[in-house]
Amino acid sequence: MIVIDIAVAGLAVAFLVAAWRVVAGPTPADRVVAADLLTFSLIGLVALVGTRLARAGTFDLVIVATLVAFLAAVSLARALTGGHR
Structure with missing residues (x-):
């Protein structure tokens, strides 16, 4: 269970850094x-x-959220490029 706690701490740090990058x-x-x-x-x-x-x-x-997040990432990339391939 210690490994899971360390992984949670690492993901929490990644979450905070990503949140800061979204803002700044x-x-x-x-x-x-x-x-x-x-x-x-x-x-x-x-x-x-x-x-x-x-x-x-x-x-x-988790399975449903991963599918939705993948589709959102693809649509955001498409919107960012203006629909060009």
Whole structure:
């Protein structure tokens, strides 16, 4: 359980750094990448807390949130490039 606690602390630090970059990012691309990191670090936190508490229901939430976050990242990248491939 110590490893899970260390991983939670590391993801919490990544979450805070990403939140700071979303606020202070100099370009929209920096903000999009930081928002993506923010989302996936939050999903990681949920997965680790679910593992720590031995709750099986959190993994359904993690799967759905990961799919939504991936689609959001793709759509943000597409919007950032103006729809060009």
